[in-house]
Amino acid sequence: MIGNRTPPDSAAIALLQQRAVQLKRNMLVQARGKGQGYLGQGLGIAELFAAMYFHELRYDPQDMTDPDRDRFLVSTGHYAIALWAAFAEIGLIDPAILPTYGADGGQIDMTTFDAVPGVEMTGGSLGQGLGVGVGIALAHKLDGRSARVFVEISDGEVQEGSTWEAAMSGSAFKLDNLVALVDCNGIQADGAIVMNIEPVAQKWQAFGWDVVEIDGNDMAQIVDALNWARAMNQIPKAIVLRTKPGKGLPTLEAREKAHFIRVEQNEWDLLTRELEEQNA
Amino acid sequence: MLNSTSNAHADSGKRSIQAPFGAALVKLATHHDDVVGLTADLGKYTDIMPFAAAFPDRYFNVGMAEQNLIAVAAGMAKAGKTPFVTTYGVFATRRAYDFIAVACAHSNLNVKIFGALPGLTTSYGASHQAIEDSALMRAIPGLTVIDPCDASEIMDVVNAAYDTPGTVYVRLQRGNVPIALPADYSFKTGKAQIVKAGSDIGIISTGISTAHALEAAARLEASGKSAAILHVPTLKPFDHAAVVEFAKSFDQLATVENHVKEGGLATQVAECLFEAGIVRKLQRIGLPDAFVEYGSPAYLMDKYGISAAKIFEALR
Numbered sequence: 001m002i003g004n005r006t007p008p009d010s011a012a013i014a015l016l017q018q019r020a021v022q023l024k025r026n027m028l029v030q031a032r033g034k035g036q037g038y039l040g041q042g043l044g045i046a047e048l049f050a051a052m053y054f055h056e057l058r059y060d061p062q063d064m065t066d067p068d069r070d071r072f073l074v075s076t077g078h079y080a081i082a083l084w085a086a087f088a089e090i091g092l093i094d095p096a097i098l099p100t101y102g103a104d105g106g107q108i109d110m111t112t113f114d115a116v117p118g119v120e121m122t123g124g125s126l127g128q129g130l131g132v133g134v135g136i137a138l139a140h141k142l143d144g145r146s147a148r149v150f151v152e153i154s155d156g157e158v159q160e161g162s163t164w165e166a167a168m169s170g171s172a173f174k175l176d177n178l179v180a181l182v183d184c185n186g187i188q189a190d191g192a193i194v195m196n197i198e199p200v201a202q203k204w205q206a207f208g209w210d211v212v213e214i215d216g217n218d219m220a221q222i223v224d225a226l227n228w229a230r231a232m233n234q235i236p237k238a239i240v241l242r243t244k245p246g247k248g249l250p251t252l253e254a255r256e257k258a259h260f261i262r263v264e265q266n267e268w269d270l271l272t273r274e275l276e277e278q279n280a
Numbered sequence: 281m282l283n284s285t286s287n288a289h290a291d292s293g294k295r296s297i298q299a300p301f302g303a304a305l306v307k308l309a310t311h312h313d314d315v316v317g318l319t320a321d322l323g324k325y326t327d328i329m330p331f332a333a334a335f336p337d338r339y340f341n342v343g344m345a346e347q348n349l350i351a352v353a354a355g356m357a358k359a360g361k362t363p364f365v366t367t368y369g370v371f372a373t374r375r376a377y378d379f380i381a382v383a384c385a386h387s388n389l390n391v392k393i394f395g396a397l398p399g400l401t402t403s404y405g406a407s408h409q410a411i412e413d414s415a416l417m418r419a420i421p422g423l424t425v426i427d428p429c430d431a432s433e434i435m436d437v438v439n440a441a442y443d444t445p446g447t448v449y450v451r452l453q454r455g456n457v458p459i460a461l462p463a464d465y466s467f468k469t470g471k472a473q474i475v476k477a478g479s480d481i482g483i484i485s486t487g488i489s490t491a492h493a494l495e496a497a498a499r500l501e502a503s504g505k506s507a508a509i510l511h512v513p514t515l516k517p518f519d520h521a522a523v524v525e526f527a528k529s530f531d532q533l534a535t536v537e538n539h540v541k542e543g544g545l546a547t548q549v550a551e552c553l554f555e556a557g558i559v560r561k562l563q564r565i566g567l568p569d570a571f572v573e574y575g576s577p578a579y580l581m582d583k584y585g586i587s588a589a590k591i592f593e594a595l596r
Contacts, residue, residue: 067360114387121358125382131348132383135355135363138340142316143359162379165348173340 020050026085033099040245040258042081075129077111127160137178156188171208174234204238216241297431302330304438326366350379357389369395369410398451399538406571415543427487431457436467460491472519478508482530495588534563541566
């Protein structure tokens with residue numbers, strides 16, 4: 001069983017940070033194979049995914065159907081690139097298939113389908129994840145299971161009305177086994193956030209959730225927030241993560257079109273070098 | 281149950297059952313701990329209150345939020361529950377379509393959706409009349425779509441929905457629902473069955489329209505014309521074989537449905553007969569391509585040609 005709930009020291013934080021860098025390497029391998037992909041989002045959320053799969057979640061990679069596993073729902077299907085990066089590290093997929101990301105007939109698509117072991121929901125239609133998470137958390141309460149439910153959603157999804165229907169029910173049903181991880185990276189399909197969603201944290205608070213807002217690329221802050229979210233006080237938790245698309249690769253961080261990244265073939269070596277230099 | 285509106289089109293003096301859905305669900309849930317009930321502020325109007333009273337810990341009302349209703353049901357199904365979900369058909373299908381398609385059907389989740397007020401069974405106007413829900417639902421891959429005729433069939437369908445793997449959509453008649461089908465009839469998922477034998481005209485019908493077709497057939501009989509009725513409660517998967525076999529025997533063929541003709545039973549029958557190479561004139565009795573006004577179900581069904589009297593006039 002992976003999942004160690006003791007508060008990590010600085011050495012443990014550094015190890016988790018190395019995990020995040022490895023996830024970023026895996027994402028580069030995927031995007032390079034395809035020539036394009038949702039690399040900006042993936043790099044921006046790598047620290048969270050590393051913290052989830054190597055610190056917070058309790059699960060057995062040999063049995064991802066265990067009813068008592070913690071569940072991590074990735075509502076944003078296009079964050080598949082980050083999931084496959086993590087799955088390659090925990091043994092759910094063979095790292096050798098990472099270059100087949102998004103390939104016709106391949107196993108690891110550019111979006112998520114829950115027929116793939118370890119994928120907890122079919123993402124892609126934004127605004128569905130939190131409600132599904134509410135349903136799982138509610139069923140766990142009914143069955144007296146201690147397993148917890150984490151739902152990653154994006155800032156774009158905050159614009160969907162269904163997200164707020166779900167938020168309302170999460171607090172009404174007193175689901176303290178439910179944690180929303182709100183990735184605020186400031187971009188959506190049409191560019192910078194096109195409909196103002198601020199103040200995000202206050203919105204969750206108004207819907208009856210306990211909220212913290214953190215630098216979503218700072219591993220120590222992520223781990224702190226996850227520790228905080230364990231409080232069983234009948235209130236669901238929201239962690240608002242301010243993240244930077246393309247984090248760790250200054251060339252991509254500077255890109256204006258970060259929602260869907262295309263990279264010329266001659267740039268990949270440069271990006272790979274850049275990632276290693278940043279983390280040397 | 282409570283003050284549920286009775287079917288105004290049900291002739292008085294006929295046998296009927298009060299809230300057949302709720303009664304059957306309570307019985308089912310007694311034997312199956314995984315059954316949970318969900319609604320979106322329409323518990324009192326969709327006959328689920330007997331379940332809520334019997335199993336208060338397993339009953340959840342999400343408020344006026346149909347997208348979340350379906351999403352929460354999907355999540356509960358992912359965690360091993362079998363949610364029975366009620367709202368009006370219009371809200372389930374028009375508001376929560378994407379959630380039914382992606383969150384439920386795509387994952388083949390055991391979510392059983394009962395949409396009340398099919399077609400013209402409400403007086404409340406176009407916002408509440410689910411006149412195109414079957415067409416919408418049958419377009420979703422993998423879904424099972426059922427339009428039961430009467431109280432007994434609704435009760436059978438509650439059990440059948442539980443036994444049918446995956447996502448099921450049922451058109452639900454609420455309140456005091458008549459018994460109309462022959463006593464020896466019992467529902468089988470995916471099966472169309474002949475509920476009245478006859479020789480001159482073949483009627484293919486579904487839902488409450490089969491009850492009205494039976495009445496019309498009795499009048500036809502009295503006027504010297506013998507009508508057979510094939511009842512098709514399961515619209516998906518569609519019983520092609522039974523429809524083709526039935527249609528072969530009749531030169532005069534008609535469909536009757538409490539639903540728009542476009543995309544509903546008539547369309548399905550036409551598709552199926554053409555594919556089998558059977559060319560017959562098909563008289564389509566159903567709702568027009570129009571939103572329908574406010575009015576009592578009996579008045580509206582007569583005005584739009586799907587009452588027993590109007591079916592009789594159309595076919596004699």
